[in-house]
Amino acid sequence: MFDNINIVLVNTSHPGNIGSTARAMGVMGFQNLSLVNPSDYPSEVATALAVGCTSILDEAKVFAKYTDAIEKNSVNIGFSARKRKESIPVMMINECTDYILSNTDLSFNVIFGNEKSGLSNQELLLCNYIVSIPTGDIYSSLNLSSAVQIFTYELFKNWLMNSSRKPNHKKIIDLASTGDKMHFYASLTELLESTNFINKKNHKSITKKLHILFNKAELENHELSILNGILTSIRKKINT
């Protein structure tokens, strides 16, 4: 259950939140945890707060780079409190759980940022969707492991509710992996630098817009092959 879901904590400051996250996952049937650049880990505090879910910590993967942590799975869902984020599609949490539960053939990274600063714009740029958890107006800073708890609870609850219903035959979508997409972005950027469409001045804004544009397309593997083939044909033509 939920084997296709990887919870990713990025730049976590407090080891207690890592332990509490493991418990918040385990109690709702989640197992896969990735940690990007945690400040203090492994830690006795994390182990203590994981209580009966220390196996999740034992099997957690630790990465120095964000991109390495997310490259295997195809859909990246970033949790962010900030309301407006360029034009990366925003999902309500109910839409998010529906989407995950009706696409069991896809693999997901569900990504949570640092306690204070959340996910950076750069980190959000690799996300296909952003999800915000609704909070009150007066104080809106949700604890990190509470955010994970709300997500795992919502998904588990909806899975329970759905499991009594008939499975619907969904189209099988063969989404491209994050790693393969990043390779395409790199090739595209290189080509557009050679045509002077991308220069030092506009580099950041153009690559950002291209990321968003292709993320929205939810590229499948055969589509990524076409795009890579297009780049190859153009490079050849330029070099003749």
Next chain:
Amino acid sequence: MFDNINIVLVNTSHPGNIGSTARAMGVMGFQNLSLVNPSDYPSEVATALAVGCTSILDEAKVFAKYTDAIEKNSVNIGFSARKRKESIPVMMINECTDYILSNTDLSFNVIFGNEKSGLSNQELLLCNYIVSIPTGDIYSSLNLSSAVQIFTYELFKNWLMNSSRKPNHKKIIDLASTGDKMHFYASLTELLESTNFINKKNHKSITKKLHILFNKAELENHELSILNGILTSIRKKINT
């Protein structure tokens, strides 16, 4: 908001859970907290974990006796992991939030027991309803403040959905017109014919796939400008 709801923690062992509960309440717009016979309170640990919600701790009422803590409000809802509890009516958490939200004239105690042992049979006996939060089979022990967080989140989320408040930050999407998109497809096809990526044989299937790919992206006008700019830069490079 939620002034008619009193969160009651009974025999709490760890002061950290009291602080985390305050934060879990504050972030969802709850204010009223009662503590029955806490082991270690007031406590610096509780204050630290309440973060921006220390006012909830400042105003929390501390009682030696359970009955004193719950006497003012009329409906007692006890959270309990154990499934069967004498013949006290059991509500699903959705039924619980519906009930509270459709009875704003009633006052509620929402009661959570000790971390290890939960609410005793004696304590449950004063409850009008028992609510269980669904958990997985392998490990089912939810952290105390996580349980409070799930309750406050569910109630707040359902209150938001019920209230007539419309989202005030609807994203304005400036979608490209079909005509402009067809112009782009024609330019792209022309370029790809010149690079031999598209030939007579694959013309139909490739153009179809490209249409689908870019349709999925729901191109906005500024994105179409970028794509057209890319084509122009490549054509120039090829012709130099």
